[in-house]
Amino acid sequence: MKNDIKVIENKFVTNMGNGTVAGAHLQALVADMISSGDSRHMASAIARLNVKGDKQGSNAVREIVGTIFVGAKMKRAKDKKTIVIAIKDAKTDDAAMARLTQAVEDKLSIRSTMVKRVKGDTEKDAFVLPDFAAKLVKRMEKQNISKAALIAAIQAA
Numbered sequence: 001m002k003n004d005i006k007v008i009e010n011k012f013v014t015n016m017g018n019g020t021v022a023g024a025h026l027q028a029l030v031a032d033m034i035s036s037g038d039s040r041h042m043a044s045a046i047a048r049l050n051v052k053g054d055k056q057g058s059n060a061v062r063e064i065v066g067t068i069f070v071g072a073k074m075k076r077a078k079d080k081k082t083i084v085i086a087i088k089d090a091k092t093d094d095a096a097m098a099r100l101t102q103a104v105e106d107k108l109s110i111r112s113t114m115v116k117r118v119k120g121d122t123e124k125d126a127f128v129l130p131d132f133a134a135k136l137v138k139r140m141e142k143q144n145i146s147k148a149a150l151i152a153a154i155q156a157a
Contacts, residue, residue, distance in 0.1 A: 005032050009041045013048045016057045019109030026061065027104045030068055034092055039072075039085035046074075047083045056111060063115050068096045096120070 005028075012025035029042050042065060049058040065085065066072060072090040076083060096118055103117040140150060 005029070005041050008032075009045050013045055013052070016049065016052075016054055016110070019111045019114070020107045022057075023104045023108065023110050023114055026064065026110065027100055030065065030097065030100060033065075033069070033087065034097070037087065039087050043074075043083045043085045046085075047081070050083075060110050060115050064100065064110075064118050067119050068093055068100065 008025050008028045012022055012029060015021045015025060029045060033039050033042055042061075046058050046061055046065075049055075049061065062074060066074070069085075069087050069090040070093050073086040074083060075086075099120060100114075100118045103114045106117075108114040108117060137147070140147070
């Protein structure tokens, strides 16, 4: 079976309402960009999302592509309608591509957590009680709440 990239592009744009299905098509488009070095279909997909008025989807795709292709430049073409993605001097982040593949396997939606997963922003900072307490005291001082009142409220709870 021949893998026609234009068909995948069409399926990606039409399935953006279902972020998990669109994620699989996005992965195929990105894989094609890596293997062929041709970014026209991805640029066309982003432009079509903009025409449909799907700014959120367009921004998510831009962030994912920008994360995988470090140094890629996205800009409007001279005709002011289409988008050009220059990946000639960009480096491919294999770890980001692996995170995209894992996100697709986990059936994450493009609009919610996929962008964060691909960017690697899913790690939460460790909870540090002294820092939390210091910030709490500063907030209390701004709101004129005394430490004694807070202690009494905690003991009453």
